[in-house]
Amino acid sequence: MNDRVFKETFRMSRATFEILCEYVKGITKQDSCYRKCIPLQKRVAVAVYTLKSSAEYETVARLFGVSKAIVSEIFLAFCQEVWQSLRPIYLAEQLSNSEKVDECVHGFEKLGFPQCLGAIDGCHIKVRPPGKDCTDYYNYKGWYSTVLFALVDYRYR
Known part of the structure; x- marks a missing residue:
């Protein structure tokens, strides 16, 4: 996806997206013996798209090829991680x-x-x-x- 489409899709530049990924790297999961984890960038993309679009979890799940339960889990973890990592920087x-x-x-x-x-x-x-x-x-x-x-x-x- 080119930079213009990326910005329209996620409402931020790739550089800003990568900075956000650094702040929320605590939502990274480890691979297990049974399956590979969803990469950090995809987790952040799912959460940011959910926030940006107000789309139902089912719609986001179809767009990103994951289940509704995973969208819900990622979204909650992302919001908690944003709160923990960015609150000390941006809130009094x-x-x-x-x-x-x-x-x-x-x-x-x-x-x-x-x-x-x-x-x-x-x-x-x-x-x-x-x-x-x-x-x-x-x-x-x-x-x-x-x-x-x-x-x-x-x-x-």
């Missing part, structure tokens, strides 16, 4: 502390948002794209941008 320490989480949930409840931990929003920031890969920056509004996402607690922190 406060979200790892159960007292802070309870405080945030309670604060949002007072504001009329039950069972809410944070508010997230994003915006497009106009940029001049690099000559190479400039299509990666072209947005649906018809101009070049990068996307900024922000997550805040009930006090806008």
Whole structure:
């Protein structure tokens, strides 16, 4: 599959996909005497495609030549591994502390948002794209941008 089709299929470049594989290599399985394991790249592809498409497990299973049970197992393991490996890098320490989480949930409840931990929003920031890969920056509004996402607690922190 060429790079354009890969990016359309998985919504990320091959380089980003390989970086993600490095972060989640904990989902790798060992070959047994009876069968070979599903390679890491295929496991990540199954999980990313499931997230990207919101397709039913049966559809993903047919696309990747595995069973629905395997899709379910891979998806759960992938999500848990992403949480374990990327949480310390991308989430503030406060979200790892159960007292802070309870405080945030309670604060949002007072504001009329039950069972809410944070508010997230994003915006497009106009940029001049690099000559190479400039299509990666072209947005649906018809101009070049990068996307900024922000997550805040009930006090806008």
